[in-house]
Amino acid sequence: MSSLPANVAVSSHPCFISKLSLLRSASTPPKETMALVHELSLILATEALARSLTVEKTGEKGVTPLGVTYEVEKVTKSIALVPILRSGLGMLEAFQTLLPEPTPVHHLGLFREKVTLQPVEYYNNLPTRADSSKDENSPCDIAIVLDPVIATGGTAEAAIQTLREWGVPRILVVSILGSVEGVTRAANENNGEGLNLVVGAIDRELGGDNGGMIVPGVGDIGDRLFLTIGK
Numbered sequence: 347m348s349s350l351p352a353n354v355a356v357s358s359h360p361c362f363i364s365k366l367s368l369l370r371s372a373s374t375p376p377k378e379t380m381a382l383v384h385e386l387s388l389i390l391a392t393e394a395l396a397r398s399l400t401v402e403k404t405g406e407k408g409v410t411p412l413g414v415t416y417e418v419e420k421v422t423k424s425i426a427l428v429p430i431l432r433s434g435l436g437m438l439e440a441f442q443t444l445l446p447e448p449t450p451v452h453h454l455g456l457f458r459e460k461v462t463l464q465p466v467e468y469y470n471n472l473p474t475r476a477d478s479s480k481d482e483n484s485p486c487d488i489a490i491v492l493d494p495v496i497a498t499g500g501t502a503e504a505a506i507q508t509l510r511e512w513g514v515p516r517i518l519v520v521s522i523l524g525s526v527e528g529v530t531r532a533a534n535e536n537n538g539e540g541l542n543l544v545v546g547a548i549d550r551e552l553g554g555d556n557g558g559m560i561v562p563g564v565g566d567i568g569d570r571l572f573l574t575i576g577k
Contacts, residue, residue, distance in 0.1 A: 387440035496524035499531030
């Protein structure tokens, strides 16, 4: 979409668009909701990782079942997956499935205060720099933030800032749905330096009782995934 910053990519995959219509429906049961979030995340993971990762020849040789040698190619960049609790957990398995090597998972717990709509951090298990598996200059090459819905953009912005403070040079944020306002706010954090967003679809309006929900949106996806609606 031309109204979005240049570091934002929006999916146009027909299967994604069709499945998102199913996820929007209030009549979709919880088990199917979880399956749809996973399937939508698989589509986004394919698109996002293709944009963000490259492979390199390792110098190793492999042998096929026919006895023919070939050059081994691998993703050599170090990656960390960072799901935003709770709802980001619904996207995690899709990325773990596609990534060719086991990948560290670091959780960030953020909730949006109901009156001010400002993000509040309640959990952070990013390892200290001394515990990092990378050198002391960078804990990983790229951190992938998993956050199904970007409404006001405050939570995504706070997560990006936390990862910058941790020392990550590249950040990729992947979301199933976002608002123009929220995605733009997140994408412009620190002028978008070292930052890219891949979003499945864009809804133009924020609404609800306090203006903090995407319209038409998918409702509170965390409540729908974890059966906590009305609690």
